[in-house]
Amino acid sequence: MASIREHRGFTLNGFLALALFFGLVAYAGSVVYEVSTAAALHGNPRPQDFIPLWQVGAIGLLLLICLGGFFVVQPNEARVLVFFGRYAGSVADAGFFFANPLAGRHTISLRVHNFNSEKLKVNDARGNPIEIAAVIVWRVTDTARALLDVENYKGFVAVQCETAIRAVATRFPYDSHDGEDSLRSNPDEVSAALKTEVQARLDVAGLEIIEARLSHLAYAAEIAQTMLRRQQAEAIVAARRQIVEGAVGMVEMALRRLQETGVVQLDEERKAGMVNNLLVALVADREAQPVINTGTLY
Numbered sequence: 001m002a003s004i005r006e007h008r009g010f011t012l013n014g015f016l017a018l019a020l021f022f023g024l025v026a027y028a029g030s031v032v033y034e035v036s037t038a039a040a041l042h043g044n045p046r047p048q049d050f051i052p053l054w055q056v057g058a059i060g061l062l063l064l065i066c067l068g069g070f071f072v073v074q075p076n077e078a079r080v081l082v083f084f085g086r087y088a089g090s091v092a093d094a095g096f097f098f099a100n101p102l103a104g105r106h107t108i109s110l111r112v113h114n115f116n117s118e119k120l121k122v123n124d125a126r127g128n129p130i131e132i133a134a135v136i137v138w139r140v141t142d143t144a145r146a147l148l149d150v151e152n153y154k155g156f157v158a159v160q161c162e163t164a165i166r167a168v169a170t171r172f173p174y175d176s177h178d179g180e181d182s183l184r185s186n187p188d189e190v191s192a193a194l195k196t197e198v199q200a201r202l203d204v205a206g207l208e209i210i211e212a213r214l215s216h217l218a219y220a221a222e223i224a225q226t227m228l229r230r231q232q233a234e235a236i237v238a239a240r241r242q243i244v245e246g247a248v249g250m251v252e253m254a255l256r257r258l259q260e261t262g263v264v265q266l267d268e269e270r271k272a273g274m275v276n277n278l279l280v281a282l283v284a285d286r287e288a289q290p291v292i293n294t295g296t297l298y
Contacts, residue, residue, distance in 0.1 A: 006144040006206070009081040009089020014070055014096030024063055028056045069101035078143045080106040090143045108143045112210065113154075115161055119216055122169045124183065132169050132183070133216035136161045136198060142206025150205045157202065164197040174219065175231055183217055190214060251275050 073079055073094050081088040083103040091097055092110065099105070115136040124130050138157060140146045146153040169183065172190060176182040181189050195212040202209065219228070255274070 004087055004144045004148050006090050006142045009079075009091050009099060011091055011097040011099045014072075014098050017066075017070065017098030021063060021066060024059055028059045028063075031056050065101050066098075067101070069098045070096070071099070071105055072096050076110045078108045078110055078140075080108060080143050080147050082106065082148075087144055087148060092143065106147055108140055108147060110140055110143075112137060112139045113157075115157055116215065117158075117162055117165055120162060120165060120169075121220055122166050124169060125171060125173045128174055129220035129222070130169065130174050130183070131216060131218045131220055132165060132214065134161070134165050134194060135211075135213055135215045136209065137211040138202070138207050138209050140206060141208045145204070145206030153205050153207065156205050157207065160201040161198055164194060164201055168194045168197050174217075175234075183214070187214065 071079065073091055075094045077094070078090055078092040080090050081099055081103045083100055088100065088103050091099070115138065117133045117136070119131050119133045121129060121131055136157070140153070150156045168190065171193065172181055172183045172186075174182060175184045183190055191211075191213045194214075195209050198212055199209045
């Protein structure tokens with residue numbers, strides 16, 4: 001079955017239709033007045049007087065039916081017209097309108113909606129159980145598909161958003177110190193991936209995702225303490241690695257400067273001792289205590 005696409009439904013300006021409505025009412029009233037006046041003059045209604053009365057009856061029935069064709073569309077709201085099981089168009093402009101009175105009119109909000117997911121327990125890219133939740137900002141862009149292509153578009157949003165959150169959570173690790181994108185360190189990249197994933201799932205319902213962001217992220221309770229210690233250890237190792245790299249660079253610079261300026265001539269043994277002392281001073285956890293060598297007595 002082909003997907004239904006939104007198109008403009010046939011409507012008339014409500015005030016113009018109301019003017020025509022009152023015009024028919026006035027015409028029917030004038031016919032009834034003429035027939036009643038003629039009956040009063042002749043004593044009894046004449047046969048030719050029944051013809052306009054039938055016209056008045058038909059007009060009255062038509063006017064009664066047409067009363068159901070008037071409706072008002074509020075700002076950021078739309079009406080979907082369905083005529084005997086067929087989609088007849090949508091009206092998304094705010095105002096007072098008249099449409100086919102026999103067509104059903106279903107109201108759909110075009111306002112921006114928020115979906116706050118529940119906290120979901122999933123495994124990240126490394127298999128660690130985590131708790132994750134997200135806020136999805138969405139709105140309806142195709143009223144026909146939202147109403148007619150899915151059973152309940154709001155419920156559809158809830159189910160598909162939770163499925164997309166689970167799918168995205170499995171692509172990224174919770175945390176990373178090696179430059180890899182992670183759920184905790186790269187919120188913009190994760191949000192972009194989540195928005196793309198949700199949009200792909202909600203296109204069938206004519207919905208647009210405006211924004212998608214994580215609202216909760218944590219390790220599952222059963223491993224929270226263990227992973228916290230692991231996270232601290234990884235952070236320490238990463239910091240140590242950076243400190244060592246910086247210290248080695250500083251030692252290399254010091255030796256090069258001493259050699260270039262010729263301040264002192266060092267053999268290989270003394271270079272090794274100097275490198276050892278500098279690395280200890282630069283890498284040690286505690287502040288280094290210098291030992292001053294003032295020479296020997298002999």
